[in-house]
Every structure is written in C-alpha cells, then in structure tokens.
Amino acid sequence: MGRLRHWAWNALRPVDPARSIKAALQALVIASVMITTLLVLIAFHSKTGIRVITIFSIIASLLITQIVATNLTAPLREMTAVARAMARGDYSRRVAGVRRDEVGELAETFNRMAADLEAVDHHRKELVANVSHELRTPIAALRAVLENVVDGVSEPDPETMRLALRQTERLGKLVSQLLDLSRLDSGAVLLDAKRFEVWPYLSAVLKTAGLGMGGTHASGTRFRPRADVPMHLDVFPPELVAYADGERLHQVVANLVDNAVKHSPPGGRVTVRARSGPTPGSLDLEVRDEGPGIPEADRDRVFERFHRGSRPGRDGGTGLGLAIARWAVDLHGGRIEVAESPRGCRIHVTLPGKPSGQR
Known part of the structure; x- marks a missing residue:
C-alpha cells in the first residue's frame, strides 16, 4: 500500500502545480483562458462593452501572471542574494522558504553546497x-x-645544541606530516601494493623507527627512543604473508608505535601484534600500550587532524600522526579504530589484502 501511494505521488507530480513548474504554467494558461471566457460570456449577457471586458481580462491575466511569476522566481532571487554574500566570504546565508518544485530542488542543492563551502572554509x-x-x-x-648563545647567556655546548636540534626535528616532523596531508587532499597518492612477509617487515619498521635501537622516523626526522619502554613484536604464524603498500603501511605502524611510546609509563611495554585476516593477503594488526588509555568520548575523534584529546602523556605531539595513519589505512580500503582494552590503549587495524581478480 505504501509503495502504491509512493508511485501515485510521483506519477501525479507532472500535473501538480505545487511540485512542477510546467504544471504551474499550464494552470496559469488555463486560468487566464477561463477568466477571459467568463468575462466574454458576461459581456454577451449584459450591456457591458466588449472593449471593457477585454481590458478587464487583460488586467486579470496580468495580475495572475505576476503573482505566479513572483512566487516561482522568489527562490532564484534569494539564491542570487546568497551567492553574492558567499562571494564576499559569508557562507552562513541559506535560501529560506524552499518550494517543492524544480526550483525548490535547486534551492535545496544550493543550501547543501553552501553548507559544504562553509565547512570547508x-x-x-x-x-x-x-x-x-x-x-x-x-x-x-x-x-x-x-x-641565548648569541648574547653569551649560554655556551654552544653539546647540550644546548641538542636542545636546538630537538626543536629543528620537531619542525621537520610537522612539515613532513603537512606534506602527507597535502597529498591526501589532492588525491595524488596511488597504492603500490605487493605481497610481503610480515615478521621481517615489521621488525625492520621498528628498527627504522628507532624504537630502542636508534634510527630515523617515518617522517624523515631523527627519532630519540625511550629506553625505558620495551618493545614486543608478536606475529603468528611466523611465516605470515600479507598484501599491502609497504611505504603506506610503514606510516601506519610508525605513527601508531610513536604515539604508544609517547603515552607509555616508564617500564610500560608496547606490543605490535599481527595475525592473518579472513581473506588471502589480509592482515589484522594491533598496537597496544600500557598507558592511561583513550577516554571513550575521544575515541571517535582521535583520528581527526590536530585532535590531541585529553589523554595525558609526555608530549602532546602535533595531532597529525593518527590522521595520517587513518588516511593510509583508508587508501587500502581497510579500517582503523580504538578497540576495547582492559589496560592502556589498543589500536586495531584491518587491511583487506589483495582485491579479487588480481594475480
């Protein structure tokens, strides 16, 4: 019954003046003809002259046409005013009093576009x-x-230079992350997915990230490991093979581990766990820490850009690492989320593996 009503509602649209401009114009013509005919009949049965009747019929037709035209074009005039306001940088204006006809649909689309532009701005x-x-x-x-060094307040000793180097590294890391986000927005990154052995790959990623062994961060800046946070790599089976883009997965693992180490207490262990997924080449990956965890209210927002949340830790960071990790996972068509954990934080990543039809 509901489907029949919906079909009848759509079928009657072409003849509904409230939902179709064509039907409204047809109704206008019919109304004008009927008024003119009525006035002519009145003229035949009265002493009123045909000229007077003609003048009255023209005036009536013009009035009806003016009313209908004003009603039809009101949203267009309002859209023009809103577009001019948007050209001046005001994206808060909207088209009000939306009709149900084609102009109303255009006004609704215009409002959605204005809302999108306001969000982008x-x-x-x-x-x-x-x-x-x-x-x-x-x-x-x-x-x-x-x-301080130039003024002679501090000596250019190794400790002072290390402090300056640390700030330079922070700048380099931020610039590298912003470049990644720029490539994200431009859609200029393509996947180069291949089969790889998970254990040696993750082991190399942790070493390259400098965790406990010194080295270089995924962003290209030097990383200072925390010797008080032991690392544990758990891959089963040891010969596990997955299918993904190595460079993009490197960004995911390095950023997740970096984040876990920052929020780990002294002596707290960080665990990277990998298992086979449900389809060939798929991968289930987890990064766990023993820190304070992520409050439930922040779990849906931690992957947003520049969102640091309320989790206490040693360094607030830039709020870009998890956003880049989500971007890399989304490129694979996978999923990343904050999973439930009795202690600390557990980030769960699922990669779908090789798409069907590929060799």
Whole structure:
C-alpha cells in the first residue's frame, strides 16, 4: 500500500502545480483562458462593452501572471542574494522558504553546497590557525636558544645544541606530516601494493623507527627512543604473508608505535601484534600500550587532524600522526579504530589484502 501511494505521488507530480513548474504554467494558461471566457460570456449577457471586458481580462491575466511569476522566481532571487554574500566570504546565508518544485530542488542543492563551502572554509581557517600555532612553538623555542648563545647567556655546548636540534626535528616532523596531508587532499597518492612477509617487515619498521635501537622516523626526522619502554613484536604464524603498500603501511605502524611510546609509563611495554585476516593477503594488526588509555568520548575523534584529546602523556605531539595513519589505512580500503582494552590503549587495524581478480 505504501509503495502504491509512493508511485501515485510521483506519477501525479507532472500535473501538480505545487511540485512542477510546467504544471504551474499550464494552470496559469488555463486560468487566464477561463477568466477571459467568463468575462466574454458576461459581456454577451449584459450591456457591458466588449472593449471593457477585454481590458478587464487583460488586467486579470496580468495580475495572475505576476503573482505566479513572483512566487516561482522568489527562490532564484534569494539564491542570487546568497551567492553574492558567499562571494564576499559569508557562507552562513541559506535560501529560506524552499518550494517543492524544480526550483525548490535547486534551492535545496544550493543550501547543501553552501553548507559544504562553509565547512570547508571553517576547516581552512582552523587548519591555518593550528599550523601557525604548531610552527610558532618550536620556532620560538629555537629562537630563544640561539639568542641565548648569541648574547653569551649560554655556551654552544653539546647540550644546548641538542636542545636546538630537538626543536629543528620537531619542525621537520610537522612539515613532513603537512606534506602527507597535502597529498591526501589532492588525491595524488596511488597504492603500490605487493605481497610481503610480515615478521621481517615489521621488525625492520621498528628498527627504522628507532624504537630502542636508534634510527630515523617515518617522517624523515631523527627519532630519540625511550629506553625505558620495551618493545614486543608478536606475529603468528611466523611465516605470515600479507598484501599491502609497504611505504603506506610503514606510516601506519610508525605513527601508531610513536604515539604508544609517547603515552607509555616508564617500564610500560608496547606490543605490535599481527595475525592473518579472513581473506588471502589480509592482515589484522594491533598496537597496544600500557598507558592511561583513550577516554571513550575521544575515541571517535582521535583520528581527526590536530585532535590531541585529553589523554595525558609526555608530549602532546602535533595531532597529525593518527590522521595520517587513518588516511593510509583508508587508501587500502581497510579500517582503523580504538578497540576495547582492559589496560592502556589498543589500536586495531584491518587491511583487506589483495582485491579479487588480481594475480
């Protein structure tokens, strides 16, 4: 019954003046003809002259046409005003009093476009503000160190130079992450997925990340490991093979482990666990720490750009690492989420493996 009613509702649209401009114009013509005919009949049965009747019929037709035209074009005039406001940078305006006809559908689409542009503009302003803040902090710290050295307040000893190097590394890491996000937005990154052995790959990623062994971070900056946080790699079976883009997966693992180490207490262990997924080449990956965990209210937002959440830790970071990890996982068509854990934080990553039809 409901389907029949829906079909009848759509079938009657072409003849419904409230939902079709064509039907409204047809109704206008019919109304004008009927009024003219009625006035002519009145003229035949009365002493009123045909000229007077003609003038009255023209006036009536013009009035009806004016009313209908004003009603039909009101949303178009409002859209013009809103578009001019948007050209001046005001994206908060919307088209009100939306009709049910084709012009109303255009107005609804226009409102959705305005809402999208407002969201993009808000995101752009937020991004500029966050990037400015993130760049200002290490630059101010580096400037203070160098000014102290130039003014003779501090000696250019190894400890002072290490402090300056640390701020330079922070700047390099932020710039590298912003470049990754720029490639994300432009859609310029393509996957180069291949089969690989999981154990040696993850072992090499941890070594390259410098965790407990020194080395280079995935962003290209030097990483200072925490010797008080032991690492554990758990891969089963040991000969496990998966299918993914090695460089993009490197970003995922390095950023997740980096985040886990930052929030681990002294002596807290970080575990990277890998298992086979349900389909050939798929991979279930987990990174666990023994830190304070992520509050439930923040679990849906930790993968947003510049979102640091309320989890206490040693370093707030830039709020970009988890956003980049989600981007890399999304490129694979996989899933990343904060999983339930009795202790600490557990990030669960699922990669689908080789698409069907590929060799």
